[in-house]
Amino acid sequence: MARINDVGGLQGFGPIDTADDTEPFHADWEARVFALNSALIAGKVYNLDEFRDAIESMAPADYLAASYYERWFFAIRTLLERKGVIEAGELDV
Amino acid sequence: MSDRFSAGARVRTVHHDPPHHTRLPRYARGKRGTVVEPEGRALLADRNAQGRGDAPLEQVYAVSFPARELWGEGDHDVVLDLFESYLEDDDPGDRAEAAAAPGTSRAQTGGKDGKP
Amino acid sequence: MTGGHxxxxxxxxxxxxxxxxxxxxxxxxxxxxETLDAFLSGASPANGARVVARAWTDADFRTRLLADGTSAVAELGLSAGGVQPQRLRVVENTPDTHNVVVCTLCSCYPVRLLGPSPSWYKSEAYRSRVVREPRAVLEEFGVRLPDATRITVWDSTSETRYMVLPMRPSGTSHLDEPALARLVPRNALIGTAVL
Known part of the structure; x- marks a missing residue:
């Protein structure tokens, strides 16, 4: 068994879209997610390995369907809930 | 604390399947390669990911694998950065057996094109 | 994961x-x-290109860069970047060898030297295939290498970040360092372009 992030050698993803997309963020919320994650790691709320672990723990279908920063936001929420910093459902207002 | 492996050492990755985070991808498990160089120590990611603050510092090595060892074909090499506990000495007895077996690619490791 | 959100x-x-x-x-x-501003202003492929141009014009710097990338780019006030300190390893293309960089497990990348990573670098298509069939992948980027060229794929699975030192194109001996830097596109620093 391996996790869904472990894609080296996996078949079926098709050709590479080589378009030179250099926009760092495609929406303002992506930039905020990036900055929040940096601050939470710098503040030792969690570490980078915990962050990677949280992304990898996504259900495979969800991981593949999610955009890059959606995965990040999922991981941040997961870790903050696990550590009791926020409660489940607290963001859904 | 001295490094267990030096550049040029023949190693074999563990064939593990841990129920947690790891930085040994599935395609490189149980494979034979050659150490390119030690990279310096880092907190073992497998343990650090559990957030208990008890992860040991381990040497990390760049290890080169011929494509044929990883995929059964191909003429390229793949280098991965691997924690010391992912690696075992590649037993010379096993190696002799592998070299004798047809279709294996041991001759490609560590040769002049083996690694920079 | 967004469930239609x-x-x-x-x-x-x-x-x-x-x-x-x-x-x-x-x-x-x-x-x-501040974090965002620092990221957006400090991370640029112009940094990596500057390192390459210096290596092309200063043999001693090139030697130091290949021996210890972290220290060599620090001479120029640069680093690999990221949220925690990372070691930089520069790998050199030669007439016989071509290097290409990937992170199959996530998307590790020397962001300060290469700028924000392109979408394709983070895609499952690139991550899954380049370790398995680098020649086919490079052809999708328009890169055709001679059959005799040996390809090494660097899969950054720990805290080392990789940058490719491309070969200096011929006919550039009259160019100074800033002009040389302008010849180096970001993909050449990853190994998905040649000059």
């Missing part, structure tokens, strides 16, 4: 999270802005 839904949740974390004294909005 719109961008507006996520946007609202992210704002809510930021407010909660500020209220609880865990992050400061001003600090987040």
């Amino acid at each position: 719109t961008d507006a839904d996520i946007s609202r949740r992210v704002r809510r999270l930021e407010t909660l974390l500020e209220d609880r004294g865990i992050v400061a909005g001003a600090a987040l802005d």
Whole structure:
């Protein structure tokens, strides 16, 4: 068994879209997610390995369907809930 | 604390399947390669990911694998950065057996094109 | 994972999270802005190109760069970047060898030297295939290498970040360092372009 992030050698993803997309963020919320994650790691709320672990723990279908920063936001929420910093459902207002 | 492996050492990755985070991808498990160089120590990611603050510092090595060892074909090499506990000495007895077996690619490791 | 949520839904949740974390004294909005500004202004492929141009024009620097990338780029006030310190390893293309960089497990990348990573670098298609069939992948980028060229794929699975030192194109002996730097596209630093 391996996790869904472990894609080296996996078949079926098709050709590479080589378009030179250099926009760092495609929406303002992506930039905020990036900055929040940096601050939470710098503040030792969690570490980078915990962050990677949280992304990898996504259900495979969800991981593949999610955009890059959606995965990040999922991981941040997961870790903050696990550590009791926020409660489940607290963001859904 | 001295490094267990030096550049040029023949190693074999563990064939593990841990129920947690790891930085040994599935395609490189149980494979034979050659150490390119030690990279310096880092907190073992497998343990650090559990957030208990008890992860040991381990040497990390760049290890080169011929494509044929990883995929059964191909003429390229793949280098991965691997924690010391992912690696075992590649037993010379096993190696002799592998070299004798047809279709294996041991001759490609560590040769002049083996690694920079 | 978004279960059909719109961008507006996520946007609202992210704002809510930021407010909660500020209220609880865990992050400061001003600090987040600073982090973003530093990232956006400090991370650029022009940095990597500058390192390459220096290596092409200064043999001693090139030797130091290949021996210890971290220290050599620090001479230019640069680093690999990232949220924690990372070792930089520069790998050199030669007439016989070509290097290409990937992170199959996530998307590790020397962001300060290469700028924000392109979408394809983070894609499952690139991550899954380049370790298995680098020649076919490079052809999709328009790179055709001679059959005799040996390819090494560097899969950054720990805290080392890799940058490719491309070969200096012929006919450039009259160019100075800034002009040479302008010849180096970001993909050449990853190994998906040659000059």
